[in-house]
Structures are given as structure tokens and as C-alpha cells.
Amino acid sequence: MVGDMTRRHVLSRSLALGCTAAASPFVSSVSFAQTSGENRLVVIILRGGMDGIDVIRPFGDPNYSLARPTLASDPSRADLDGFFGLHPAFGGLMPLWDAGELAAVHAVATPYRNKRSHFDGQDLLEAGLTTLDSEHGGWLNRALQLVPGAEMRTAMGLGQGVQRVLDGTAPAGHWAPDADLSLSLETMERARRVMSEETAFLNAFTQAEMLSSPVGGSGQMAALHKGGMHVNIARYAADQLQQDTRIVAFSLNGWDTHRDQRRGMAKAAELLIEAILTLKRELRPDIWGQTTVVTMSEFGRTVAENGSKGTDHGTGGVMLLAGGAVRGGCVYGEWPGLDEAQLYDRRDLLPTADVREMTAWVLRASLGIDAGDLERTVFPGLKLGRDPGLMM
Template sequence: MKRRGFVKLAGSGLALWQLPALGLAATKAPAPRPKIVWLLLRGGLDSLHAVVPAFDAGLMQQRRSLAEPLVDKLLPLERGFGLHPDLKFLHGLYVKRQLAPVVAVATPYRSRSHFEGQDVLESGLAPADHDSGWLARALSAYRGEGLAIARSLPIALRGEAAASTWYPDHLPGADSDLYARLLKLYENDVRLHQRLQEALETRAKVGDLAGRRRPRLQHLAKACATLLAAPGGPDCAMLEMGGWDTHNNQPGRLSQQFGQLDAGLQILCEHLGQTWQQTLVVIATEFGRTVKNNGTRGTDHGTASALLLAGGALRGGRVLGEWPGLGEKDLYEGRDLMPTSDMRAWTAALLQQHWQIPQTQLAAVFPGAKPVGLTLTEGVLKPKVKV
């Protein structure tokens, strides 16, 4: 059997090929290392429907039909904001000081194309460099390893850093006898033998997740947590969730989306176990949506949105960011939530504090973005950069 045939055959039952070193058994549990999970919400989250500024009189003036059914059901946050009622687990994190929404943030991108906006968000550069992602550059500075829960390597993890992908396939699985024969066949090929062993061990970790035709965020989050918390697991992972482009029927669609997001974060937290205490979760979207609703009970592409920070390593329990207001004169180009801070500045501060990446190296991760001057992490670990 040739290598190409092995890859196809192994892939049909293992759902893994590109994950080096994560499946190897550890002889001694390594010291805990700080972890980062970056969750990209593709489509443009309407932050005014998630982190609702109930105190702002402009909310009702601009979007009464969207806001009025929510205001009496909001889960309370500080500064007069409220969290959507379908984000109950996230609100529980807020109460435990493990969630901090950052309002009115944006990337440097100011047009309204999903593709361009996502590319800038993932690259961390404007214009985007499709071969250089901000997370890969951060990993290079930290000398860590990354994992994308995706079918192919996303822009955010492209670059010189050690990064791999995992995603469940839906092809029929091979039986254990075939794998045993393959191990025997390649016992003299160190690389292939090792990769098959790694794949089998990873398959054992994720269990029945390999094989779901359309896995939801909950299923992917479970696999992500399992691999991230494993001995010798990666230092960061990237997850994605689509469906946030709500041009019509926004209340019903976002209710479902928030329910899935909330459940996914709960699964991630539960399956990380003690690793949650050393983990930061960063939830970002490419842009926000219009302040006013359109004629189909939805919203259109906008500018500023919210950044959701979570995790056991976060100093949360607060709403961060400067609020610009929703009055007509306060809107960006007369239609969008005005950005008051650069999303990259918040992420840079997290990298500086959680991974202790010095400012000189942060300048290469996010050129032109100065880290915000707030303490965002609890400082539960003093991570040591790999040498």
C-alpha cells in the first residue's frame, strides 16, 4: 500500500491526519500551561442583540421592534447593560467573574464584506495577508503549538508556527483488525507508524465525535476541550461557528444561535476540567450590524460589535470598553455602532498578560495596535516560553 492510499484509508475511520504529537502517551504529566481558545463567529454578530445597552434611550428609538421584547428578560450586567436571556451559562460565568464583554470594538476594516472582514480579523493585518495569521504569529513568539477544529488550516493559524487541524469526518470507519495490520505493515516506517498511532489515540480521545455528518458547536467544543486538556496538548485552539448573518427574522434566528453558543461554551468548560482555570476564551466576529433594523425583522452589515472574553484565567465580572451612544450623531456613517477601540488592542493585552509575550514581539503580532492598559487576567500561572 502506498502512502496516498494509507492516508485515504486511515482518514475514512480516524478523522485525523494532521495532528502531530498530540496523541502520544505522556510518561509524566507536564506542568500546566496557559491555554487560549479563539472562537470566530462568522457572519457578523449583532452585538446590540447580545450585550444590550438597555440604559441607552437610543435603543428604543432606533430598533424598538427588536429591543422591546427583550428588555424585561435581560440577564443583568453592570453599567446598565444586559445579556440576552438565551445566554444563561455565559451569564453564570459573568457572576463568577469569568466573563467580560468588550463593547464597541472593531478591526481596522471599515467596509462591509464578510470575506474581506473575516480575512482581516484572522490575519490581524490590514490589508490581510492570507499566509500570515495573528494566532500563528503569537504562537511563534510563544513557541507554542496550535490546533484548528476545522477541515483546513484557517488564515489565523497560517504561518511559521506549529499548527494542525482536526475535524470529524462522516465516512465509514475501518475495523480494529485493519488498523492492526497497518501498524504491522508500517512498523519499519517510523513516520507513518507514529502518525497512525497518534491518530488511533486521538480517535480514542474524541470517541463518537468522529463520524457526525454536521457536528454542532457543542460536539466540536467537546473534541476541542478533550484535545486541549490532554497531556502535551496544544497551547491554543481555534473554533468556528457560522450563521450570524441575520438579514431577516433576527429574533428567532439569534435565539437559536445564542442557545448553541451557550451550550458550546458550557461543554468546553466542563470538558476542560481543571484546565479551564488556565484558559482564556476569546469570541470575535468580523463586524457588527446596523443599529436600525431593516424591513424584514433583521439587520444589515455594520461596523462595531462586541468582543466576548471568558475563561477561568480571566478577571471578569465587568463590562469593558467605551460606549459611544446610539443617538443619530453618535453613529458611524449615520447607521452603525461607532467603534471606540481596536479589537486587536484587547487581544494583544491578553497575549501580553496570559502568555507573557513582550511588547517587542507583540508589535509583530499586531502591528500598530497598542495593548490596552487594563489587567485582564487573574495571573494564575507564570507561563514559561518554550526553549
């Protein structure tokens, strides 16, 4: 366990071994938290603005194909409920839908509007506030402060940045290594000897070694390194969730699809699908049955496709929920329609639900947080409406 060890401390040891600071193999941030309950929660931030209209396609809306003559022309979508269909690149998730372990909430958004900046949108998404405010940390950190017996246990933060969703006064340590750990066996052994002087450093180095992707390896290490970094993260997360860890948060990039959206969406979908299915495969069935995976993105995209066969920054989007604790097989939310007069600013999907409210209901079911605390502390200013019934 890294504890409150800083990134600088670990890097100082790594640099002493001659590791370069320029070739990090890590592509995402991941943090772990420990609580006293049995439910598990995995939060995946999809960075770039996922096009919810493309992922959960409203083929029953007559304006859908008119607004997207190219993107809507693929007939191979999977019918979900007679109105919505699943993007063909997400077909790997259909077994979860059929098993009642996958759901979607459509036409959702944060309070962020108009400027459509990735940076501001992601900050507001992870802060869980109505305005940009750097003093209150992330909503998941505030939630942890309300869970009796909760203890932040950070394995490490992987990547070039730290996720704000877990920033705050609850004890947390983040590590974003900038060292390429694809080293020779001799150097790796020398690293272990240096790190072994202090248990915290040794544990940190061992976890970083597991999450990097060197060639070769055997046993558990070889199994871990099959697949890309997103698979390694999901596999390692599953291992931790079967121990004391109860909450995991990480991010996946690649959802900014201004051009050639079919290609870009397929690549991004592959990462997400593999991450979710790895979690399901690696978790024991009883633990998967207590797990909720929630995906969210900073905003949706324009209803109309652009001249580059992509879409631009928009407003309303979609949340995906997976896991044995989810009441799946349903697309939740109020569909606003795609007629121009029904759009937000006459260009975007009109939000009919707040990402914060849907997340609050997940937190209430997963962590048992009081509704008043969710409204006052976790998501200040939020007014919870009727329970949408997302959870079992």
C-alpha cells in the same frame, strides 16, 4: 499527534477504505498548539458577523429601543450593570457572569471598514493586520513564534477550511477530512488495521473517529459523542488542554442574522453557550482557573433593524471573554452612543476599541509576550494604550 502530515495523505488512506468524500460530519475548524506555560487560551471565531448590540444590549441608551422596535421589545434580558443587559438566549452564561468568569468588550472592530464583506472581514480578523495581506499568516501563529519553548502541536483542523489565524511559519499541520466516518464496526476495524502501519496515520484516524458522531459506542467514546459537533470539539479540546496543549482555536458559524434575528440568534447562542460550558465542565477547576476563552467576529451589525426583523452587516461589535483567568462581571470599553450623529457612517455602532488591542492584552497576560513584540510583530502597526485590566 498528526504532526506535519497533510490532509491529502490521510485522505488517500481513507479513500482506500471506500469512504465517501461528500458527506463530512465536521462543521468547524479546530487547531491545537503547545506552549511551555500553564495558562490556557481558547480563541473562538464567530463567523457571520455577530450582532454585539443584541448580545450585550444597551437598554440604558434611549435610542436603543427606537432603532430596534422589534429586537428590543423582549423584556426578559438579564441586567448586567444597570446600563447593559444580556440577551435572554445567552442566559446560560449568567452563572459565569455572577462568578466573575464572564466579561464583554463593547464597540470593538478590526481596521476593516465600509465594504463589509464576510470574506475580507474574516481574513483581516485572523491576519491581525490593517490591510489584506496573504504573506504574513495569522496573528496567533506570529504570537507563538515569540513564546519561548512553544511548539505547534496540531491535533487536526476540522471542517471544510483551515483557520488563517494559525497559518504561518511556526510548524503547523491542518487536517480537514472530507470523509464520513459513520462506518460499520467491521469497516472501522479494517481502517484501524490499515492505519496501524504508520503511527501518525493511526493517531490521526483515532482522533478523527473521536470527533465524528457515529451511533452507539461505549465508555469514553460514548461520552464524547453526546451532543453536537460543537460539544464534541469543546470536550476534546478540554481533554487536550489538560495535557500538553495550551492553545486552541476553532470557529462557530451561524451569526449572519439578516432575517428573523430572534430565531437565528437563539440557535447561534446555543452553540456558543454549550461550547463554553462544556469547556468549563470538562476542565479541572485548577485548569479552568488558568483558562481564557476569547470570542471575536469579523464585524458587527447595523444599529437599526431591517424590514425582515434582522440586521445587516455593520462595523462595531462585541468580544466576549470567559474563564477563570478573566476579570469578569464587567462590560469593558467606551460606549459611543446610538444617536444618529454618533454612529459610524450614520448607520453602524462607532468602534471605540480595536479587536487587535484587546487581544494583544490577553496575549500579554496569557503568554507573557512583550508589549513591543505585540506592536511590531503580532499586530504590526498597533499602538497599545492603557491596559484595560481584562485579565486577573
